[in-house]
Amino acid sequence: xxxxxxxxxxxxxxxxxxxxxxxxxxxxxxxxxxxxxxxxxxxxxxxxxxxxxxxxxxxxxxxxxxxxxxxxxxxxxxxxxxxxxxxxxxxxxxxxxxxxxxxxxxxxxxxxxxxxxxxxxxxxxxxxxxxxxxxxxxxxxxxxxxxxxxxxxxxxxxxxxxxxxxxxxxxxxxxxxxxxxxxxxxxxxxxxxxxxxxxxxxxxxxxxxxxxxxxxxxxxxxxxxxxxxxxxxxxxxxxxxxxxxxxxxxxxxxxxxxxxxxxxxxxxxxxxxxxxxxxxxxxxxxxxxxxxxxxxxxxxxxxxxxxxxxxxxxxxxxxxxxxxxxxxxxxxxxxxxxxxxxx
Numbered sequence: 463x464x465x466x467x468x469x470x471x472x473x474x475x476x477x478x479x480x481x482x483x484x485x486x487x488x489x490x491x492x493x494x495x496x497x498x499x500x501x502x503x504x505x506x507x508x509x510x511x512x513x514x515x516x517x518x519x520x521x522x523x524x525x526x527x528x529x530x531x532x533x534x535x536x537x538x539x540x541x542x543x544x545x546x547x548x549x550x551x552x553x554x555x556x557x558x559x560x561x562x563x564x565x566x567x568x569x570x571x572x573x574x575x576x577x578x579x580x581x582x583x584x585x586x587x588x589x590x591x592x593x594x595x596x597x598x599x600x601x602x603x604x605x606x607x608x609x610x611x612x613x614x615x616x617x618x619x620x621x622x623x624x625x626x627x628x629x630x631x632x633x634x635x636x637x638x639x640x641x642x643x644x645x646x647x648x649x650x651x652x653x654x655x656x657x658x659x660x661x662x663x664x665x666x667x668x669x670x671x672x673x674x675x676x677x678x679x680x681x682x683x684x685x686x687x688x689x690x691x692x693x694x695x696x697x698x699x700x701x702x703x704x705x706x707x708x709x710x711x712x713x714x715x716x717x718x719x720x721x722x723x724x725x726x727x728x729x730x731x732x733x734x735x736x737x738x739x740x741x742x743x744x745x746x747x748x749x750x751x752x753x754x755x756x757x758x759x760x761x762x763x764x765x766x767x768x769x770x771x772x773x774x775x776x777x778x779x780x781x782x783x784x785x786x787x788x789x790x791x792x793x794x795x796x797x798x799x800x801x802x803x804x805x
Contacts, residue, residue, distance in 0.1 A: 463552055463597040466491050474503035475560050477510055480551050480760060484512045486524070492622060545569040551760050552599060552698045563760030564698045571599075574701040574754050575607030577725050579614070581706050582666045582692050584639065586613035589663075591640040593619050593628045599702040600671060604694070605641060625649035629659055636663040640688075643671035644678055651681050666690040666709065673792065679717040695720035695792065699769060700776055701754040704729060705790055719789040720782075727752035730775070731784045734796050745793050748782035749775045 464476055466488075477485070487496050500513055514520035545568045553561040584590065592605040609616045619631035629650055632640055642650070647669060650656070664687045669679065674693050682688045690709040693716065696702035707721035715721070723729045730739050731746040740746040755776045758766035770776050781794040 463550065463602065465553065465555075465597055466494065466595075470499050470502050472560070473499055474506045476553055476563075477503060477507040479560075480563055481509045482507070483509055484514070485510060486514050486516065489515045489517050543568070545572075546757075548757055550602070554698050562762060562765055565757045565760045566701055567757055570701040570754055570756065571603045572607055572611065573726070574703055574724075575603045576611040578604050578668070578694060578703045578706060579608030579612055581708060581724075582639065582668065582690065583709055584608065584612045584614045584666075588612075588638045589615040589617050589635055591617045591619055591628060591632050591635070591637040593623045593646060594641050594643065594671075595623075599696075599698055600641065600643075603701060604668060604670075604703070623649075625653050629653060629656070629661070632664060633660055638663055638665050640664065640667040640686075642667070642669060644669060644674050645672075647678055647682055647686075651678070651685060656685060661687045664688050666692065668692050668694050670694040670696070670703075674717075676717045680713075683713075683717075692716065693720055695790070697776075697778055699756045700750055700778075701756070704750040704752075704754060715789055719785070719791050722788045722790065724752075724754070727754055729784075729790070731782050731790075742784050742786050745781050745783050747796055748778045748780045748790070748792070750778070751775045 464473065464487075468476065476482075485500065487500070489495075489497050497515065504510065514524050547567060548565045549568045550566045550571060551563040552566060553563050555561060579590075590605065590609055592601055594600040594605065596602050596606065606616065608614070615635075617631050617635045617637055620627040623646055625646070628640065628642075628646075631637065653659075667682070667688050669682070669691060670693065679691065679693070682691050692707045692709065694703045694707075695705040704724050704727050705720045705722060706724060707716045707719065711721070728751045730749050731744075732738060732749055733740055734747045751774045755770060755774060758770070768777075779796050780792050781796060783791045783793055785791070
C-alpha cells in the first residue's frame with residue numbers, strides 16, 4: 463500500500479525498496495498528479511514493468527486480461543498459497559528517515575480484522591461507515607477484512623474524509639457503526655447540524671490511531687448514539703490491534719483505557735533497560751507477541767531485529783501501565799522519557 467500523500471522522492475523510494483512490478487493507481491488525488499509523478503520516477507524503479515491508472519482505459523485492459531486467464535490456472539495458483547506468506551507491505555510513516563515496510567501475512571491481517579470486529583459484535587445486519595483511508599491498516603484490515611469476514615456491509619462516504627459527508631452517509635445508509643481517529647470524531651461532533659441529524663441507527667464503532675480523549679469518547683456515546691463505541695490500540699507492525707475495549711465494559715474502562723489483550727495474543731509491560739516484567743501499576747514498555755506480529759521489515763533484517771526480539775516479542779516503544787484488572791493505559795513514548803540520577 464502506498465500513501466497517496468507521498469511526494470515524488472518518497473514514491474521513488476517505496477517503489478524501489480519494495481521491488482514493485484505492477485502499480486495500480488488513480489491519475490490524481492488532492493492536487494497530486496500521479497501520472498507525472500510516476501513518469502518522473504520510472505528511471506529510478508527498474509523493477510516496475512506495468513502501470514495502470516484506474517480512471518482511464520487501463521482498467522478495462524486489466525479486467526479483460528484477467529478474463530483471459532483460465533480458471534484452472536487460477537485454482538492452481540491458489541493451491542500454492544500459504545497463510546503465512548506475505549500479502550501486504552505496509553510502509554510506516556516513521557519520524558526520521560524513509561519509511562519501513564512492515565510485511566504482513568494472510569494470517570496476520572485476516573485474523574486481526576476478524577477478531578477486532580468480532581469484539582464490537584459486527585454481523586450481516588450491520589453497516590459500517592469507513593471514512594478512514596484504505597492505504598492504512600485501519601481501513602484495509604479493520605474495515606475491509608473486518609466486514610468481509612462477518613458479512614457486514616461496507617459504506618464508503620467519500621474519496622477523502624469530510625465530516626458532513628460522513629454523517630450524511632450514516633443517516634442515508636442507516637449505518638450501525640463508524641470508524642475514525644479522534645480528530646475525525648471531533649470534526650463530526652463539531653458539525654453545526656449534528657443535533658438535528660438522525661443517528662439513531664448507530665450503536666458502535668472504533669476510535670483508534672492516537673490517544674482518545676475521554677470527553678470525546680463520552681460525546682460519541684451521548685451525542686452520536688454510539689453506546690458501544692470501542693477503543694483499539696495497536697501499530698502497523700502488529701496487523702494492527704493487540705488491545706481493545708469490549709462492548710460490555712463499564713464507561714470508565716471504555717473511555718479511559720485502551721482495553722485488554724486481544725484473543726490469541728500476549729502482552730507484557732517491561733522495564734526498557736532490563737527487559738524484565740514490571741509490577742502492575744508501574745510504567746514500562748508495551749510489548750506484544752502472537753499471530754499478529756509482522757513477518758518483518760521488508761528487506762531490512764537489522765531494523766527487524768531491533769523491533770522483534772528472538773522470542774518473538776514486538777517492542778512498540780510505547781510506555782504503558784497495566785492495571786490490576788488487566789486493562790492498560792498508554793502513558794507516553796520511551797524516547798520521551800527523562801532520565802534523572804540514573805532512574
